Amino acid sequence: MTQMESARKGIITEAMCVVAQAEQVPLETVRAAVAEGSAVIPLNHHHAHCHPVGVGRLFSTKINANLGRSPVRSNQNDELAKLAVALEAGADFVMDLSTGDDVYAIRQRMLEASTRPLGTVPVYEAISRLNDDIPLLQPQFLLEIIRAQAEQGVDFMTLHAGLLLRHIPLAMNRKMGIVSRGGSIMAEWMMANQTENPLYTHWDEVLEILAEHDVTVSLGDGMRPGCLADASDAAQFAELDVLGDLVERCRRRGVQVMVEGPGHLPFDQIQMNMEREQRVCKGAPFYVLGPVVTDIAPGYDHLVSAIGATAAATYGASLLCYVTPAEHLGLPDLNEVRQGCIAYRIAAHAADVARHHPGAQQRDDAMAEARAAFDWERQFGLALDPQHAKQRWLQTRSCVDGTHTDDHCSMCGKAFCAVRTSHRIQHLMEKQK
Amino acid sequence: MTQMESARKGIITEAMCVVAQAEQVPLETVRAAVAEGSAVIPLNHHHAHCHPVGVGRLFSTKINANLGRSPVRSNQNDELAKLAVALEAGADFVMDLSTGDDVYAIRQRMLEASTRPLGTVPVYEAISRLNDDIPLLQPQFLLEIIRAQAEQGVDFMTLHAGLLLRHIPLAMNRKMGIVSRGGSIMAEWMMANQTENPLYTHWDEVLEILAEHDVTVSLGDGMRPGCLADASDAAQFAELDVLGDLVERCRRRGVQVMVEGPGHLPFDQIQMNMEREQRVCKGAPFYVLGPVVTDIAPGYDHLVSAIGATAAATYGASLLCYVTPAEHLGLPDLNEVRQGCIAYRIAAHAADVARHHPGAQQRDDAMAEARAAFDWERQFGLALDPQHAKQRWLQTRSCVDGTHTDDHCSMCGKAFCAVRTSHRIQHLMEKQK
Numbered sequence: 092m093t094q095m096e097s098a099r100k101g102i103i104t105e106a107m108c109v110v111a112q113a114e115q116v117p118l119e120t121v122r123a124a125v126a127e128g129s130a131v132i133p134l135n136h137h138h139a140h141c142h143p144v145g146v147g148r149l150f151s152t153k154i155n156a157n158l159g160r161s162p163v164r165s166n167q168n169d170e171l172a173k174l175a176v177a178l179e180a181g182a183d184f185v186m187d188l189s190t191g192d193d194v195y196a197i198r199q200r201m202l203e204a205s206t207r208p209l210g211t212v213p214v215y216e217a218i219s220r221l222n223d224d225i226p227l228l229q230p231q232f233l234l235e236i237i238r239a240q241a242e243q244g245v246d247f248m249t250l251h252a253g254l255l256l257r258h259i260p261l262a263m264n265r266k267m268g269i270v271s272r273g274g275s276i277m278a279e280w281m282m283a284n285q286t287e288n289p290l291y292t293h294w295d296e297v298l299e300i301l302a303e304h305d306v307t308v309s310l311g312d313g314m315r316p317g318c319l320a321d322a323s324d325a326a327q328f329a330e331l332d333v334l335g336d337l338v339e340r341c342r343r344r345g346v347q348v349m350v351e352g353p354g355h356l357p358f359d360q361i362q363m364n365m366e367r368e369q370r371v372c373k374g375a376p377f378y379v380l381g382p383v384v385t386d387i388a389p390g391y392d393h394l395v396s397a398i399g400a401t402a403a404a405t406y407g408a409s410l411l412c413y414v415t416p417a418e419h420l421g422l423p424d425l426n427e428v429r430q431g432c433i434a435y436r437i438a439a440h441a442a443d444v445a446r447h448h449p450g451a452q453q454r455d456d457a458m459a460e461a462r463a464a465f466d467w468e469r470q471f472g473l474a475l476d477p478q479h480a481k482q483r484w485l486q487t488r489s490c491v492d493g494t495h496t497d498d499h500c501s502m503c504g505k506a507f508c509a510v511r512t513s514h515r516i517q518h519l520m521e522k523q524k
Numbered sequence: 525m526t527q528m529e530s531a532r533k534g535i536i537t538e539a540m541c542v543v544a545q546a547e548q549v550p551l552e553t554v555r556a557a558v559a560e561g562s563a564v565i566p567l568n569h570h571h572a573h574c575h576p577v578g579v580g581r582l583f584s585t586k587i588n589a590n591l592g593r594s595p596v597r598s599n600q601n602d603e604l605a606k607l608a609v610a611l612e613a614g615a616d617f618v619m620d621l622s623t624g625d626d627v628y629a630i631r632q633r634m635l636e637a638s639t640r641p642l643g644t645v646p647v648y649e650a651i652s653r654l655n656d657d658i659p660l661l662q663p664q665f666l667l668e669i670i671r672a673q674a675e676q677g678v679d680f681m682t683l684h685a686g687l688l689l690r691h692i693p694l695a696m697n698r699k700m701g702i703v704s705r706g707g708s709i710m711a712e713w714m715m716a717n718q719t720e721n722p723l724y725t726h727w728d729e730v731l732e733i734l735a736e737h738d739v740t741v742s743l744g745d746g747m748r749p750g751c752l753a754d755a756s757d758a759a760q761f762a763e764l765d766v767l768g769d770l771v772e773r774c775r776r777r778g779v780q781v782m783v784e785g786p787g788h789l790p791f792d793q794i795q796m797n798m799e800r801e802q803r804v805c806k807g808a809p810f811y812v813l814g815p816v817v818t819d820i821a822p823g824y825d826h827l828v829s830a831i832g833a834t835a836a837a838t839y840g841a842s843l844l845c846y847v848t849p850a851e852h853l854g855l856p857d858l859n860e861v862r863q864g865c866i867a868y869r870i871a872a873h874a875a876d877v878a879r880h881h882p883g884a885q886q887r888d889d890a891m892a893e894a895r896a897a898f899d900w901e902r903q904f905g906l907a908l909d910p911q912h913a914k915q916r917w918l919q920t921r922s923c924v925d926g927t928h929t930d931d932h933c934s935m936c937g938k939a940f941c942a943v944r945t946s947h948r949i950q951h952l953m954e955k956q957k
Contacts, residue, residue: 161934161935161936161937161940190936190937190939190940191937215940218939218940223939223940225945259949259953260953262946263949263950263953266889266892266893266896267892267895267896267943267946268896268942268943268946268947268949268950269942269945269946269949270942270943270946271942272936272940272942272945274942275942275945275946275949276940276945278945278946278949279945279948279949279952282949282952282953282956283952285956317892317895317942317943318888318889318891318892318895319877319885319888319889319892320885320888320889320892321892357874357877357878357885358834358835358838358874358875358877358878359838359878359879359880384834384874384877384878385870385873385874385877385888386887386888386889386891386892386895387873387887387888387891387906387907387908388866388870388873388907388908388909389903389907389913389916389917390907390909390912390913390916391866391867391870391908391909391912393827394826394827394830394867394870395870395874397827397830397831398830398831398834398870398871398874401791401817401831402791402835405791405792416916417916417920417935418935419895419933419935420913420916420917420920420933420935421916421917421919421920421933421934421935422920422934422935433821433824434824434827437818437821437824437827437828437831438831440818440820440821441790441791441817441818441828441831442791444752444790444791444817444818445790445791445792445817446792447792452752452753452790454819454820455751455752455753455818455819455820456699456751456752456753456819458751458819458820459699459700459750459751459752459753459754459819460699462700462750462751462819462852463699463700463701470822473820474820474821474822474823475820475821475824476821476823476824479823479824480822480823480853483822483823483849483850483853483854484822484853484854486854487850487853487854487855500852500853500854501594501854501855502594502850502851502852502853502854502855503594503623503705504594504623504624506623506651506656507594507623507648507651507656507705507709509701509702509703509704509705509707509708509750510700510701510703510750512658512702512705512708512709512711512712513695513700513701513702513703513708513711514701515712516692516696516701516702516708516711516712516715517696517701519712519715519716520692520693520696520715523715523718
């Protein structure tokens with residue numbers, strides 16, 4: 092049974108217990124949310140040693156790190172090292188987006204190494220096995236790949252099943268066309284064969300495979316905008332409407348489902364997009380990539396998209412797919428994977444504070460108290476990246492003379508330290524009482 | 525005459541011409557905005573070779589870089605090097621916040637080196653000259669410092685004139701108390717002497733000095749929250765109401781004025797804060813520091829605060845004071861100054877796009893077109909940090925074999941490049957027409 096099927100039968104699974112405990116949410120609330128589909132717990136029966144993680148507005152906002160080699164760059168060991176870095180930096184989910192030769196073997200090692208749920212985009216493997224000749228893809232071959240990956244233990248799969256033949260012309264006047272890798276593959280196949288999206292036409296068969304292993308569907312947004320100019324257009328929203336229908340079909344079959352979203356969006360369009368998705372997709376957890384809020388800062392897209400991700404998670408998204416500083420330029424290296432994870436943990440947390448998620452601000456408040464008390468070690472302990480914060484502080488401290496004390500920092504210096512001055516004001520006030 | 529006085533008399537100054545040209549706004553519109561105070565052009569008569577810059581909602585969002593040594597760290601040459609880096613990285617304004625010995629000489633060299641308007645916090649020099657003994661400050665001495673700095677050529681001054689004796693108890697129950705350096709100095713002086721804020725009581729005299737040299741007032745927010753828990757509290761808004769009155773007094777005297785704002789704010793409180801300031805301060809340009817949207821990421825506060833700054837400039841702020849990665853830990857080094865400037869140019873631009881500032885999205889659109897055309901050199905030319913983007917791309921390119929072409933990047937590789945696939949789809953569609 093899937094988590095959803097169990098939940099509907101009133102069965103509390105071990106995964107639900109773990110999630111309820113981690114999120115400090117009553118078990119019955121978790122069960123009800125999984126039953127109705129406002130929460131998902133992606134967890135394949137075959138993924139051993141995987142820690143269950145809940146996704147949905149009921150829980151804290153989660154982050155995903157995309158990994159995986161491309162044929163021209165990076166090898167299996169590189170990607171395993173990146174996986175370790177991502178997990179250490181706090182990724183809640185990872186995706187293996189490898190293409191090229193031997194993706195099965197890479198995935199096997201990543202599944203064994205990942206203590207967090209792992210996702211894939213099965214069509215990448217299918218096309219890699221066809222020597223990249225997209226029109227040759229046979230629907231049954233794609234289903235076989237999906238089955239093999241489900242049997243291997245993949246926890247969630249991005250399936251671009253909502254991009255239909257009639258949507259393709261809508262994207263052809265865009266500045267950037269179709270920028271989703273999976274979406275562009277499906278579209279080329281459809282155009283070349285003049286046949287409807289095989290995932291859409293075989294959706295019931297797909298769901299049978301996924302239900303058997305409790306693979307969570309992540310409905311791909313093949314029409315996600317690739318630049319600000321293409322945002323919130325007819326192509327994007329036409330696909331979204333189909334995703335809304337597919338959500339219902341998943342739920343009817345008891346398959347857990349989340350929905351993917353943009354992409355590139357001007358900052359002022361984020362709230363509208365999040366609310367529209369929640370409405371059209373009946374509260375299915377929304378899994379967004381960024382969004383990037385300006386196109387002009389290649390090399391800094393982790394920061395650019397953390398701005399959008401904060402707004403997205405404030406207004407409706409539940410899972411944030413990181414963007415690294417390498418975005419638009421190449422595959423991320425180890426440090427860039429780490430930078431992406433940190434940027435997204437910041438976005439997720441800032442959004443949890445902003446949407447008044449229970450307990451979210453406690454850590455901020457503890458940090459404020461540690462700052463007011465000049466308790467530097469406690470500040471580092473509360474920091475998202477303790478080692479980085481401490482190293483930067485030690486660098487400051489090493490520049491000062493032997494009489495230095497820790498009751499101020501070098502930003503203002505001891506005499507001008509506002510926190511010290513505040514303490515004196517407090518004493519003056521108490522004396523005058 | 526000040527820019528405001530000229531504007532009211534219908535006189536078009538050279539500075540207004542430069543601003544109108546740079547902003548692509550009609551000259552008469554600039555004049556009218558300066559006359560009513562919704563825009564300011566901080567430009568001291570004595571600051572030679574300074575390029576006029578306009579601040580206000582009518583114009584693109586501007587950024588400021590804080591510089592200046594503290595007694596325990598950094599020297600005069602360090603700060604001049606940082607000034608050069610900040611200007612090169614696109615800072616529209618700079619502030620010299622130096623404390624300790626010889627701040628006059630440092631400021632002189634910074635004024636000579638800065639082609640952009642320079643601001644100060646005069647009370648820092650006053651206290652430095654008193655060997656940091658705050659209660660000894662005499663109001664007339666502070667006025668002398670303000671006069672000397674005005675004569676020296678300082679373009680705008682942060683004056684914490686709105687923090688009054690009655691406000692201080694409101695801040696004493698905060699987690700972080702008063703975290704504004706200038707604000708804490710004024711508060712200690714008031715408490716120790718049991719006397720009202722000398723800037724407030726001598727405001728007319730201050731305005732006479734500033735009017736003579738056309739120094740723009742930047743009304744300091746001494747009560748800006750220093751952590752999320754202290755945001756939007758009674759202390760902050762009580763001071764804001766006084767700032768609103770001081771804005772009117774500045775305008776009556778023909779002195780240009782902008783208003784400073786937080787600080788640390790949860791993301792969901794930013795819009796309300798921006799709108800409240802605009803209302804209370806009658807549309808005076810709002811100059812915010814960040815705001816930081818979570819307290820738990822020391823070492824990454826440039827990113828944390830760029831999130832807040834984007835929202836702030838979308839909803840009402842006109843000038844963004846950068847925060848560097850060193851914030852809360854020490855003074856920034858050269859690279860951190862640069863990182864702060866880049867982060868804030870991203871925030872300013874993303875906000876200009878979001879508020880539909882005329883022409884703002886053109887550069888994004890051009891970037892999208894360059895991406896779709898695989899025109900890498902044009903992408904770098906359009907990038908906020910061309911050298912950084914190009915270096916990162918070359919790093920990718922150097923890893924691939926000799927058969928490599930530039931019509932894809934290594935993120936997806938050639939076969940999986942969605943932009944290439946989109947081109948093929950386009951061709952298929954044209955063939956089938």
